[in-house]
Amino acid sequence: MRPYNVEIFTQDFEMVGNTNVNEITYKEDYLSSDGNTVTVLALPGVRKQDYIRISRGDEEYAGIVTEIGYGTDKSKKLQTISYKPLMELLNTDVLFDVDLQGQGSMEQFICDRIREMFITNEDEMQNIKGLSVTAATATKDWSLHITPSDKGRHYNIVNLIDSVIIPAMERYSILVKTKLDIQNREVQITVGGRRQASSP
Numbered sequence: 001m002r003p004y005n006v007e008i009f010t011q012d013f014e015m016v017g018n019t020n021v022n023e024i025t026y027k028e029d030y031l032s033s034d035g036n037t038v039t040v041l042a043l044p045g046v047r048k049q050d051y052i053r054i055s056r057g058d059e060e061y062a063g064i065v066t067e068i069g070y071g072t073d074k075s076k077k078l079q080t081i082s083y084k085p086l087m088e089l090l091n092t093d094v095l096f097d098v099d100l101q102g103q104g105s106m107e108q109f110i111c112d113r114i115r116e117m118f119i120t121n122e123d124e125m126q127n128i129k130g131l132s133v134t135a136a137t138a139t140k141d142w143s144l145h146i147t148p149s150d151k152g153r154h155y156n157i158v159n160l161i162d163s164v165i166i167p168a169m170e171r172y173s174i175l176v177k178t179k180l181d182i183q184n185r186e187v188q189i190t191v192g193g194r195r196q197a198s199s200p
Helices: 086-090 106-118 160-172
Strands: 004-009 015-021 036-041 051-056 059-070 078-085 093-097 131-135 155-159 174-181 186-193
Touching (some): 015 036, 086 160, 093 106, 106 131, 106 174, 155 160
Parallel strands (some): 131 186
Antiparallel strands (some): 004 051, 036 078, 093 155
């Protein structure tokens, strides 16, 4: 059977190393914080927050390295790399203006929050190199039922995944899809529902 190619890249899209494995198990679930692991011949220089890409033919999985373990019961030369889906990049708190609920499309609202946090953030350390985000559909008349944290104000601080992305999927079938495009040095995010986009 053809092996899987395992590649590690920095967040600047520079190759750290690559190797092959025969079998992998992979799961990607919005509702679970569980990650994945892959055991490989040790690759020097792998760090937390590096990108990992595992591919074989048309199959491709990508994620963010969360832990590195050296040596296993079988061999000291092996390395266990734990990783989570690329969605983990969006696991942060955002300032949510509750008055914006229902304005424009929900997909565009999510894109705008991602753009503010990770593309045009004044704190350049928060920006993700090569990140692009696109709304593929337009769902109108939406609400996440988020209320202000204080009376008389219209803001709350919420987790982007737990309070925005997951409810958008559960209530409106809007998915946030991620793709690691090493050739073009991009992390591509597409926000869209299963229905066709509505006319403007």
